Amino acid sequence: MEYVWMALAATLSGILGAMGMGGGGVLIIYLTLIAGLDQRAAQGINLIVFIPCALLALFFYLKKKLIDGRAALFAAAAGLAGALAGTWLSGMIETGVLRRIFGAMLLFIGLREVFAKPQKKSKS
């Protein structure tokens, strides 16, 4: 049974992650609340597994010409600086507190998603 949950969580996480829709949240929720892992380890696992998944999704998107390279370049460059700061912080903060911050982010995103305005279906 444990294995079924794990497979389900990881698959859903992959689906949402490929769309930039909070896939990481799903896997980390599973890892911490159901598998009982330490918050920092759960975050690390999610970071690692997302890399090959993102490569796979990108391959599809590049083929369909859905990537705006210029926008991605600027955002990613600034993002690298942010990642350095964020990772450093994540090492300083106690895991119990880190878990609370993660919970706060979920609360914020969860509310936004539940009350999101409907998007048009196939506008690309």
Added chain:
Amino acid sequence: MKKFLHAAGGFCAGIANGLLGAGGGMIVVPMLIKSGLPIVKSHATSVAVILPICVLSASLYVRRGSVTLGQALPYLPFMLIGSAIGAWALPKLNRTLLRRIFGGLMLWAAWRMLF
């Protein structure tokens, strides 16, 4: 102005990614939509933004000893299957229902983590 928006959104996504190991996409997608990109392209492009950020954060996590590659391995096959499904479905899908369902899941988890 657009460049500033892209850089600011990217920076915040980087912080979320490094600090919480997730959540970058939830910042980058709305930012890209706001900057004028079509919705499906925004979702797709967000993955290109998060990937390099993720590589940096993940390697720092591993170097620091917060996690090992072996710990991540069991999840990988399922994640890859999911990722292929997600990338295939993105242009076709009505995402509103999906957003509401997972919003609900996140609120449940938030409650568990905060209290």
